[in-house]
Amino acid sequence: MFSTKLCCIKGFSSSPLLFLKSFKRVLPSLSHSQCTVTNTLEAQCKSKPQKQVCKTVLKHFDAQYSEELGEQWRSARWDVLLNALSWQYGVLLNRFCDLTNLKQCLTELGYTNLLPQTHPESHSQTSPIPPQCFIHRDPVRIPTQNHHPGWLKQYYLLNAASLLPVLSLNVKEGEHVLDLCAAPGGKSLTVLQTATPGLLHCNEVDQHRHDWLLKTLESYVPPTLRHLLSVTHLDGRSIGSMKPGAYDKVLVDAPCSNDRSWLYTPDTHQGEMWLKERTQLPLLQKELLCSALAAVRPGGVVVYSTCTMSQAENQSVVEAVLASYQGVELLELEQHLIDSLSDHFCFAHFHPSVGQLVIPQKGKTWGPMYVSRLRRIY
Numbered sequence: 001m002f003s004t005k006l007c008c009i010k011g012f013s014s015s016p017l018l019f020l021k022s023f024k025r026v027l028p029s030l031s032h033s034q035c036t037v038t039n040t041l042e043a044q045c046k047s048k049p050q051k052q053v054c055k056t057v058l059k060h061f062d063a064q065y066s067e068e069l070g071e072q073w074r075s076a077r078w079d080v081l082l083n084a085l086s087w088q089y090g091v092l093l094n095r096f097c098d099l100t101n102l103k104q105c106l107t108e109l110g111y112t113n114l115l116p117q118t119h120p121e122s123h124s125q126t127s128p129i130p131p132q133c134f135i136h137r138d139p140v141r142i143p144t145q146n147h148h149p150g151w152l153k154q155y156y157l158l159n160a161a162s163l164l165p166v167l168s169l170n171v172k173e174g175e176h177v178l179d180l181c182a183a184p185g186g187k188s189l190t191v192l193q194t195a196t197p198g199l200l201h202c203n204e205v206d207q208h209r210h211d212w213l214l215k216t217l218e219s220y221v222p223p224t225l226r227h228l229l230s231v232t233h234l235d236g237r238s239i240g241s242m243k244p245g246a247y248d249k250v251l252v253d254a255p256c257s258n259d260r261s262w263l264y265t266p267d268t269h270q271g272e273m274w275l276k277e278r279t280q281l282p283l284l285q286k287e288l289l290c291s292a293l294a295a296v297r298p299g300g301v302v303v304y305s306t307c308t309m310s311q312a313e314n315q316s317v318v319e320a321v322l323a324s325y326q327g328v329e330l331l332e333l334e335q336h337l338i339d340s341l342s343d344h345f346c347f348a349h350f351h352p353s354v355g356q357l358v359i360p361q362k363g364k365t366w367g368p369m370y371v372s373r374l375r376r377i378y
């Protein structure tokens, strides 16, 4: 049931064996016979090949980001992006499973909940459920759970900054939600951890990723809730005209030049291709955002997000759409949300600000994640 992929690095304060033993204690509740976690963490770390940085991409990032981010680029570069062993993984719990053993195990391992939890009875239409995302101060990684038909996975590993777009969307019970670029499904799942929408339409243009999205949903969403889901395989740019004003909330987690993974392509040719593609992305991103604005009802909210620090794919996209699209206003991210996450996330400061950028820094390594919130007025 579990893969043996377990990563622990220098600086992890518990013994690796203790980490494994504690984790094994959870396994009987899942499937004891399928436990494959047998090696020590040290052995696995030794056998894990180091990722190779693509010098072409790094050179490009250096030129662009030192200008755009100044000092913050130095820390993002040296302390996080080039130090893959510092990367952290948040553990998003699936509220549709029995989590008692897992929560206890994570707590014993030193994990804490990223967000303050509220009492289930206090949840109402106006206060979505805070998703339970466990984080560790050290860059440890528990095993991923493999897909197994008919069985719900208990957790999903993600960059904790990925919660921010969904928290900003602030989905209420019964709302109709469109996740325009949904695969592999992490943010769709997070939406379902915060509320039970009346409809969650998950769309993905790429065939292979669409299949991956279906698998993710099957792995985490109980059959009793699947009637709330609609999964399509469309170019998101066409959905605005196909379904004008049909949704209360739309998430555009746009295709972007994913800074973390692009930096680690071992293939220089691929790196060069990506840098060419990078120049084309803002146009696609603007078109997707305009489609989202057409698909949301007047008064509804659109959240635009990316996992790059590039201004051209973040602020410039939003500014261009605000300048050209009638009847749209920019909304600030709620201050209480920023305050509640500031102990863990570093928010970059831009003036004027058309969104928030979580920038990975020493001690606050989550991100990159850019989020901007727009409301359609009419």
Ligand SMILES: C[S@@+](CC[C@H](N)C(=O)[O-])C[C@H]1O[C@@H](n2cnc3c(N)ncnc32)[C@H](O)[C@@H]1O
Pocket: 162, 180, 181, 182, 183, 184, 185, 186, 187, 188, 203, 204, 205, 206, 209, 234, 235, 236, 237, 253, 254, 255, 256
């Ligand atoms: C950043 S990823 C989305 C990640 C996803 N939201 C999650 O949290 O798991 C962007 C996705 O947009 C898809 N995409 C690219 N062009 C698209 C288009 N024109 N319409 C819809 N999806 C598109 C990509 O294939 C990719 O899967």
